[in-house]
Amino acid sequence: MLRLEFILHMPESRSMPNVSVLIPLALPGPYDYAVPPHMAVVPGSIVRVPLGPRHVYGVVWGGAEGATPEHKIKAIVEACQVPPLAGELRRFVDWVANYVMAPPGAVLRQVMRVPDAFAPPKPMTVFEAADAPARMTAARQRVFDALAERGAMAAPELARAAGVSASVVKTLAQAGHLAAHDLPGDIHFPAPAAAHKRVALSDEQKAVADKLAAAVARQGFATHLLDGVTGAGKTEVYFEAIAAVLEGGKKALILLPEISLTGQFLQRFEARFGCPPALWHSGLGAAERRRTWREIAENRVSVLVGARSALFLPWRDLGLIIVDEEHDGGFKQEDGVVYNARDMAVVRARLADAPVILSTATPSLESYVNARDGRYEAHRLTARHGAARLPQIELVDMRAAPPPQGAWLVPQMVAQVGAAIKRDEQALLFLNRRGYAPLTLCRACGHRYACPDCDAWMVEHRFRKQLQCHHCGHVEPVPKNCHSCGEAEKLAACGPGVERITEEIIGHFPEARTIVLSSDMGGVVAQREAIARIEAGEADIIVGTQIIAKGHDFPKLSFVGVVDADLGLGNGDLRAAERTYQLLSQVAGRSGRRAESRGFAMLQSHMPEHPVLQALASGDRDGFFEREIAAREMAEMPPFGRLAALIVSATNPDEGLAFVRQMAAKIPPHGEIRVLGPAPAPIARIRNRYRYRFLLKAPRQAPLQGYIAQWLEPFKTRGSVRLSVDIDPYNFL
Ligand code: ADP
Ligand code: ZN
Numbered sequence: 001m002l003r004l005e006f007i008l009h010m011p012e013s014r015s016m017p018n019v020s021v022l023i024p025l026a027l028p029g030p031y032d033y034a035v036p037p038h039m040a041v042v043p044g045s046i047v048r049v050p051l052g053p054r055h056v057y058g059v060v061w062g063g064a065e066g067a068t069p070e071h072k073i074k075a076i077v078e079a080c081q082v083p084p085l086a087g088e089l090r091r092f093v094d095w096v097a098n099y100v101m102a103p104p105g106a107v108l109r110q111v112m113r114v115p116d117a118f119a120p121p122k123p124m125t126v127f128e129a130a131d132a133p134a135r136m137t138a139a140r141q142r143v144f145d146a147l148a149e150r151g152a153m154a155a156p157e158l159a160r161a162a163g164v165s166a167s168v169v170k171t172l173a174q175a176g177h178l179a180a181h182d183l184p185g186d187i188h189f190p191a192p193a194a195a196h197k198r199v200a201l202s203d204e205q206k207a208v209a210d211k212l213a214a215a216v217a218r219q220g221f222a223t224h225l226l227d228g229v230t231g232a233g234k235t236e237v238y239f240e241a242i243a244a245v246l247e248g249g250k251k252a253l254i255l256l257p258e259i260s261l262t263g264q265f266l267q268r269f270e271a272r273f274g275c276p277p278a279l280w281h282s283g284l285g286a287a288e289r290r291r292t293w294r295e296i297a298e299n300r301v302s303v304l305v306g307a308r309s310a311l312f313l314p315w316r317d318l319g320l321i322i323v324d325e326e327h328d329g330g331f332k333q334e335d336g337v338v339y340n341a342r343d344m345a346v347v348r349a350r351l352a353d354a355p356v357i358l359s360t361a362t363p364s365l366e367s368y369v370n371a372r373d374g375r376y377e378a379h380r381l382t383a384r385h386g387a388a389r390l391p392q393i394e395l396v397d398m399r400a401a402p403p404p405q406g407a408w409l410v411p412q413m414v415a416q417v418g419a420a421i422k423r424d425e426q427a428l429l430f431l432n433r434r435g436y437a438p439l440t441l442c443r444a445c446g447h448r449y450a451c452p453d454c455d456a457w458m459v460e461h462r463f464r465k466q467l468q469c470h471h472c473g474h475v476e477p478v479p480k481n482c483h484s485c486g487e488a489e490k491l492a493a494c495g496p497g498v499e500r501i502t503e504e505i506i507g508h509f510p511e512a513r514t515i516v517l518s519s520d521m522g523g524v525v526a527q528r529e530a531i532a533r534i535e536a537g538e539a540d541i542i543v544g545t546q547i548i549a550k551g552h553d554f555p556k557l558s559f560v561g562v563v564d565a566d567l568g569l570g571n572g573d574l575r576a577a578e579r580t581y582q583l584l585s586q587v588a589g590r591s592g593r594r595a596e597s598r599g600f601a602m603l604q605s606h607m608p609e610h611p612v613l614q615a616l617a618s619g620d621r622d623g624f625f626e627r628e629i630a631a632r633e634m635a636e637m638p639p640f641g642r643l644a645a646l647i648v649s650a651t652n653p654d655e656g657l658a659f660v661r662q663m664a665a666k667i668p669p670h671g672e673i674r675v676l677g678p679a680p681a682p683i684a685r686i687r688n689r690y691r692y693r694f695l696l697k698a699p700r701q702a703p704l705q706g707y708i709a710q711w712l713e714p715f716k717t718r719g720s721v722r723l724s725v726d727i728d729p730y731n732f733l
Contacts, residue, residue, distance in 0.1 A: 018064035018073055019461075020048050022093075023056055024109035026102075030061045032068045034075040041076065044084030046118050048077045057115055059085055059108060080118040083297050085111065086316050088351040093312075095347055101705055102513055110312035110337060111356065116286070117293040120611075121185035126152040130179040133172065143172060154179065157287045163525070186291045192273035194243040198631040199272065201240075203223045205233050205637040208379040209240035214386025215377075216244035216320050221350045225326075225371040226359040230589025231388055231553075234359045235265070238322050239272050241357060246273075246302060250319025250354070254305045255345060257330035258550055263304070263528050264535060273303070274300050275555040280313065283524055287311030294311045308341030311348050318352040321345045322553045325551060326358035326367060326584050331599045332730040340728060362591060364581040365378060365632065384593070391560070391591045391599030394615050395608040407504055408496045413561045413602055414508050421512055421540045425597065428542045429501055430549060430587045431563040434470065434518045435502045436462035437493030440478075445486035453688040453713055461520070462499050468520075472687045500545045501563055519547050549587040558599055560591045565613055566601040573732040574637055577612045577628060584616055636697070638728065642704055644696040645729040646712075647681060649689040651720040651729050659721045660692045666711065673698040689722075695729075 019041065020030035033049050035041055043058040055077055093111065097104040129147045133140060137527040139162070146162040147153070159169045172178045201209055208226070215222060228234045244251040256262055259281045270276045278292055278301045295301050297314040304310060308331055311321075323331070323345050339644045342358065349356035358367055358376070359399020371378035384390060396410055403410050409429075420427040435501045437460045440449045449458040451469035458467035458716060460478060468475045481488045493500070502516040522530070527547065534542055537556045542548060545549050568580040584603065605613055615624030648663070652658030660678040667675050681691035698704045706726060717723050 004135040009399060017077075018066075020061045020063065020065045021047060021058040021076070022061040022108050023049070023051060023058040023105050024112040025056070026106040027183055028103060030058075030065065030104075032064045032066070033058075034073050036075050036469055039076060041079050044086060044090060044093065046080040046082050046085070046112075048080065050074045057118060059090070059110060059112075059204075080389050082118045083314075083316070084292070084316075084683070085314055085532070087163050089312075089314060092344075092348055092351050094353070094429070094514060095337060096337070096344060098705065099347075099450050100337060100339045100727050101708060106337055107312075110309060111314065113309075114289050114293040116290040117297065120130045121291070121294060123182060123184050124154050124184050125180050125182055126154050126187065127158055127169070127173055127180055127671060128152040130177055133175065133177045136262075136548060140172060140177075140435040143169060143178075147178075150155075152187065154287060157285060157452040160285050176379065183424050186294060187296060189276035189292075191280045192242075192277065194246040194273070196274035197272055198237075198243075199236050200384065202233070202237065202383075204381055204383060205237050205385075208381060209237045211377075211379060212238065212241040212355075213244035215355045216241050217248060217558070219248070219250075219319060219354055221353050222355050223346055223349070223376040224355060224357045225376045225378045226381070227363055227368075227378060228355050228361060228372070229390055230360075230361045230586065230591045231300055231384040231390075232361070232381035233385040234361075234381060235268060235324075236272075237326075237384075238357055238359055239269075241320060241322070242273075242303060245319040249317075250317055251299070251301060251315060251317050252303045252311075252320040252322070253310055253315070253345075254303070254317060254322045254324060255308060255310060255341060256305055256324050256332070256551075257307075257328040258547060259305060259307045261531055262305075262533055262551065264553060269303075269305070270638070272711050278304040280304055280310040282307065308339075308344075311341055311344055315352070318349070319354050321356045322351075322355065322359060324359045326360045327362050327364040328550065329579065329730055334731065336555075337600075338724065338726050340730065343728070362585050362621070363625075364582075365578050365625065365628060369629060369639050374692060385398065385669060388592060388594055389598050390600050390619065391588050393588055393601045393619070395565075395613055395617050396602055396604045397608045398606050406593065408501060408563060409504060409561070413604065416559050416561065416600065416602060417505065417541060418509065419640050421509060421599070423558070424556075425558040426534070426537070426540060426542060426554060426556045427559040427561065427727075428544065428548065428554075428557055428587070428590060429505060429561045429563060430544060431496065431498050431501055432545050432567055432583065433495075433497045433564075434520050434545055435459040435468065435497040436503075437495050437497055440467060441492055441494060442482040442484060442487065443492045444487035444490040445482060445485035447482055449483070453685070455683055455685045459497065460493055462493075462503075463521075471683065480488065496563065498543050498545055502676065503542055505543065509541065513538065514541040514543065515539040517542065517544040517548050523712050546583060546587075549583060549590065552590060554590055555594050557591050557593070558597050560588050560599070560601040562587065562601065562603040565605040566607055566610075569607070569610060569612060575730070581612050581621075581624060584612075585621070588616070636699065639651055640700065642698045642700055642702070642706055642727075643729055644698075644708060645726040646696070646708070647691055647724050647726065648693075648723075649691045649722050651689055653690040655690055655719050655721055656690045658715070659715075659723075663694070663711070663715060668707065668711050670702075670707060672702045673704065681733065689720075 017035050018032045021033045022030040041060050048055050050056050093107045134378040142162040155169050159166045242252045252397050266276045299316040326342050333339050346356050370376040417427040440455045440460050451474050454471045456471045461468050466475045466479050498518050500516050517530050534554050588601035648660050677694040678692045681693040
């Protein structure tokens, strides 16, 4: 059918029809190629084409553009044996490219990351457990554990999953402890079963679950905001929507932030549906990526849980997208193609004509307003599951009663931690700052340690004995003598990070089992293990950054202490209040998720009168949102107006400055769109690039992208100058 439609669009006079092929590179658009007579392609076919001296992959995008003279047109070299990309995926690529102002090829690159998958799977040998060896080493045990958990695997994948060397697997196989099977191709993912184990839902949960399931059964695009307090059972509720997808024979995509840390989520999924979902995140090995991409292209994956890039998988039959923790800033991709996966998920669902569910306890202001104004369908869950109640939140005024000299925790906070341990429960101390101290200076001369390549202080990581820049990753050993005056032993750590809080709390409770967790510590596997230990109750005190704040369900956690509730409020960006509210209510919401004891959170602050903190303490979320919305509306800020940032950077500051001056001279006049700047970006130098910023502000319906395109049209970046466009910026650094 598809092919017929395509042939009808072909110019009739040619013997060899031409087509346009989009190549996954940052080129201005597709190029024309000829289809050799023996070859059959349709729009969406993945092909290999000559580009300069190379052969590259590309996708047949449509009929020929006709811009290339006939004698210069080269022929497609190969049509790959892989199902063509669906029309809705191609439209998605074009839509995203248009919206974020990236070359379509750069967006297509998000789809084409796994070229190994463009060829049919090769026959392979997989291994499964046979007789366990008499001599069972720890490494061998991990091999058997991995097989028990994930089933038969090829040798390299098995070694990786078990964290052992290839020789361990090889020896076990040769000795007959592993049985080999030859497979003609990929192992299919197991099929989740809608009715495997239904959970008895509360009346409130059931009412929402029924509505979502009905929306899925109906299909058709609509955005649903699943707005329920922490611990309300949002996951259980949207599982019912997934069950409806399975019943309808369609496919479901769940986007999660911090996907690599969510072992618990996978277990819950398996308990409900009888098998784990397929996964997509940066931690997957090459073989897993290839298999997953290919199986999706073949339309054989029913449910996949993924990071934001899973939006660009070659879905054919999407019936539902779920964005869990939709408010999370991690959905914004900041480098390469700059996009917000939450917003693009809504677009993707619209193109699939399927519903999308945004789930959260603290909606983004954008989603809140969309629900309030009826653009999204709002569903509320107001109570925690069972007898569990929301935590009580208390503010501690640090001006009135500061911590003792050299300490960061007030005595009441320490006492609460002690009380939780005594009750055989867990306490969490939260500080959104990695390392030991954010600033290191010399007490003799006052020298402050700064990154050589960024306008940023070096952060001490005492456990690793390093100073590190959190913007570029540059590290140095902690110096013995001051770099500036040479005095020894005079370095002073200023301010706390999680490591320092850990040191302090261990000083109070040396016997307690304390786990410290931040994104830079120990790698994903170690972090996942730490989280599993916390869930299993094998820790008394947890000290952590935001990676501990999101989504986890720690049954024994009853006290949360926030070391510095003011931390996010100071930087004055558009979303400072909103993000602080979201983060702190998330972290407070980790406590008391079981009925046994009510959760309690204590927030240390120097400005407890701040509206964000007052709203947290009183639990008046919607009141806070309404005031924040009123302020945004008055200032015509998002979601009532739109922003875009243009960042110019250059290793040579004069080059950069000259470029932004030229740009400033050519700002097109416009009645509604305002251009602020150029100004040095808030962090004026990162990785030795000097940064300048224009900020554009426009009413919601103004043609912002068209305006920017018109402005930038005459400019070509030269020398070290780079220009990036950020539509709907989230970070203002
Ligand atoms: P949320 O995502 O809203 O924070 P969860 O879905 O994680 O909430 O649910 C919180 C806890 O309550 C989980 O341990 C979950 O298994 C449990 N729970 C929620 N609803 C039910 C239910 N209807 N029956 C049994 N357990 C439930
Ligand atoms: Zn740096």
